[in-house]
Amino acid sequence: MQVKEQENQDRRNFLKKTVGLGGLSLAAFTMSPIEEVLAYSTQKVNRNSSPTDLKITDLRIAEISDVVFRTPIVRIYTNQGIVGHGDVRDGAAKEYALFLKSRILGENPCNVERLFKKIRQFGYHGRQGGGVCAVEMALWDLAGKAYGVPVYQLLGGKYRDKVRLYADTTTSRDPNEFADRMMERVKQGYTALKMDVGINLLRDIPGTLVNSPYNDNNPWEHEFRKYNMTKHPFTGVQVTDKGVDKMMEYIDVMRSKIGYEIPLGVDHWGHFSVNEAIKINRAAEKYNLAYSEDSIPWQYTEQWKELTQASVTPTVTGEDIYLLDGFKPLIESRAVNIVHPDPNTAGGILETKRIGDYASEYGIAFMHHHAAGPVSFMGCVHSAAATENFLWLEHHAADSPDFENLVTGLEKPLVQNGYVKVPEKPGLGVELNEEMVKKYLIKGEKFFAPTPEWDTIRSWDRLWS
Numbered sequence: 022m023q024v025k026e027q028e029n030q031d032r033r034n035f036l037k038k039t040v041g042l043g044g045l046s047l048a049a050f051t052m053s054p055i056e057e058v059l060a061y062s063t064q065k066v067n068r069n070s071s072p073t074d075l076k077i078t079d080l081r082i083a084e085i086s087d088v089v090f091r092t093p094i095v096r097i098y099t100n101q102g103i104v105g106h107g108d109v110r111d112g113a114a115k116e117y118a119l120f121l122k123s124r125i126l127g128e129n130p131c132n133v134e135r136l137f138k139k140i141r142q143f144g145y146h147g148r149q150g151g152g153v154c155a156v157e158m159a160l161w162d163l164a165g166k167a168y169g170v171p172v173y174q175l176l177g178g179k180y181r182d183k184v185r186l187y188a189d190t191t192t193s194r195d196p197n198e199f200a201d202r203m204m205e206r207v208k209q210g211y212t213a214l215k216m217d218v219g220i221n222l223l224r225d226i227p228g229t230l231v232n233s234p235y236n237d238n239n240p241w242e243h244e245f246r247k248y249n250m251t252k253h254p255f256t257g258v259q260v261t262d263k264g265v266d267k268m269m270e271y272i273d274v275m276r277s278k279i280g281y282e283i284p285l286g287v288d289h290w291g292h293f294s295v296n297e298a299i300k301i302n303r304a305a306e307k308y309n310l311a312y313s314e315d316s317i318p319w320q321y322t323e324q325w326k327e328l329t330q331a332s333v334t335p336t337v338t339g340e341d342i343y344l345l346d347g348f349k350p351l352i353e354s355r356a357v358n359i360v361h362p363d364p365n366t367a368g369g370i371l372e373t374k375r376i377g378d379y380a381s382e383y384g385i386a387f388m389h390h391h392a393a394g395p396v397s398f399m400g401c402v403h404s405a406a407a408t409e410n411f412l413w414l415e416h417h418a419a420d421s422p423d424f425e426n427l428v429t430g431l432e433k434p435l436v437q438n439g440y441v442k443v444p445e446k447p448g449l450g451v452e453l454n455e456e457m458v459k460k461y462l463i464k465g466e467k468f469f470a471p472t473p474e475w476d477t478i479r480s481w482d483r484l485w486s
Contacts, residue, residue, distance in 0.1 A: 072131050072167040076100045080122040080156075081469040082115045085394070085461040088427060089418040092394040093118060094458065095155040096469050097130065103166050105130065106453060107158030108397035110365035113151025117144075121156050122475040124482070130163040134371065141344065141368060142484060150343040150366050157369030158400040158449070165448035172400070172449055176374055176407035183440040184405045187213035187286065187388075187413040191420075194222060196274040204278055206419065212439040213284045213311070213413045218271045220260060220291035229264030232257040234292075251292065253317045254324075258293040265304050272308045284311035284413075286337070295324040302332035312337040312359055312388075319347075325356035337361045340390035344368045345375050352380050359412065363390035365397050370404045377408035389414040395428045395435075399449045406443040414441075427457050 079098035084091065090111030095118050097105045109118055121140050128136055137157050144150030165172045173179045188211045193199040199216070206214055224235035234256070260268070268290075275285065287310055290301055298316035305313065312335045317324055319338045329336045339361035342348055345368075351357050360380045364373040377387040387410045389401045398416075405411045416436060418424035425435040428451040435441055444450025459468050 071101065072164075073129070074101070075103075075129050075131060075163070075167055077125050077128050077130055079472070080119070080125070080475070081472050082119060083458055083469045084115055084463050084466050085427075085458060086463045088394070088423050088461055089421045090392055090394070091463065093155070094394060094396060094453070095152075095159050096453075097125075097156070097159045097163060099130065099163065101167075103163060105159035105161075105163035105166065105448065106396045106451075107155035107160075107162065107400070108365060108393040108395075109155040110148060110151040110363065110397075111392045113148035113365075115152075117149065117152025118155050119152070119472055119475045121152055122472060123478040125156065126476060130160045131167055133157065133160045133164055136160060137369065137371070139482075142482070144343055144368065146343045146347060146366075147341045148366070150368060154365045154367070154369045155397070157371070158364070158397055161370050161400070161403075162396075162448040169447050171443075171445055171447060172370065172403040173407045173443060176371065176403065179406040179443055180409050180411070181406055181443065183442055184402050184411075185213060185413050185440055186211060186416040186436060187215055187284070188416050188419045189215045189217070189288075192217050192222070196271045199271060200275045200278040203275055207279055207283065209419065210436065210438040211283075211416075211419070213286075214279065215286040215288055215314075215415070216271070216275060217289040218268055218287050219289040220258065220264070220268075220293070221289075222271065223260075223264050223267055226264070226267060229261055229267055231259035231261065234258065253292045254294045254321070256292045256294075258291065258297070260291070260293065260297050260300065265301060268301065269304050269308070272305060272310075276308050281309060286310060286312040286314060288314040290316055295321070295328055298328050299331045302328065302334040302336075305334050306332060310334050314338065314361065315340070319351070322350045322354055322356050325351060326354055329355070329357055335359060337388065339363075339367075339376075340392075341366060344372060345379055348376050348379070352383050352385055355383060355385065357385065359386045359388055361388045361390050363392065364401050364404055365391065365393045370400050373401075373404045374408050377404075377410055381408075381410040386410050386412050388412050391415045392417050395424055396449060396451060396453070399428075399431075399444060399451050402441055402443055403449065416441075423457065423461070427454055427461070428452065429454050 078100050081096050082093050084093040093109040093115035095107045124140050140153050144153035161172045188206045190202050223229040295317050302313050314337050319342055335358040337359040338357055340363045362373050362376050364370055367373045380387050389405055391398055391401050401414050405414050430451045
């Protein structure tokens, strides 16, 4: 009897404790103490998933627009009813993802790294890696859901509970209006900012540009290689002292309004040679920019090194680079101060973390570019949380309230005091708000329509004989 009374007392004490933890189901009152402990401690485990038996059964696309970007959303289906999602980066065709369907059907999505190595050959620099990255993120989403843990945990854990954001801002030809728009970001709580100050702002100001693409005598007007298709060193564009002063005026007015406590980066200077980039970076030194982004094409490692060594204005590039191998020359030669991969371009979540880890070994900092939907945005959050040398993640949808409404499961508002919380739910931590996704489907697009035409492998994919 004493043993029985002790068991009852233990059971009552356990139940009292669990009330403070949110309580148990009514069924728990019929269980033994050990059963009660197991029931509570495993109540969040996904009992519908057997990870070792999980198989991919389908891949479909729902393409949306008018929220921020045109974004194809990838959904991967499994034999156990759980689905995973990923976004294709803005500007990348949905076919880049659909092409991969035949390569992953029947596979276990939890083997993320092996499947990534199987499909990574079908990506490339720029937007061409968009499909691989979206599928990789959807695989991580499935793996996390199958094992009942957030993706960051599968990457080795997290360095931070919140991820700091930086916000871009639409330009204005009026420096004061531009600065006022940036101040709105500060009022929204952002603690890191970026602005686009380029030679496009000089187009109507005489004496600011040599060989200007905006003149009546546009040197590219009769050329096959139009200005936007010509790499920076080959345009012959030069910025005069007057032009440099005018560009610095925008930064000067901006700093006078937002102060120097907030990091401020600048992007989109223009298509010109490394000589002009050096000239501008030196002129900007007194404004203590956080970084000068994409001054020249990322492929020119030696020119980046020259630019970085010529000025104390920090340099950054990387949003168009695919895989760690593409970053290695810049990192190993310390040609930039910061690397700036976009997980939707760089190869997905794990490859982006690898890039950050590799940069860390060389004392180089790490940012995230992002230009897609909220699913991949949360993928970026997991990658950023799991990487030590991370600085800021780009939030390109500060003016789009429905951006965060495309998904459920988030604590809203998404951005709080310039940060986003790292999700603790399994997988990426969000699910689609299907009604909202349907609202923004592009004209003629069906909601995750069947894609049987992509079921069959059409080529011999092996890269060796």
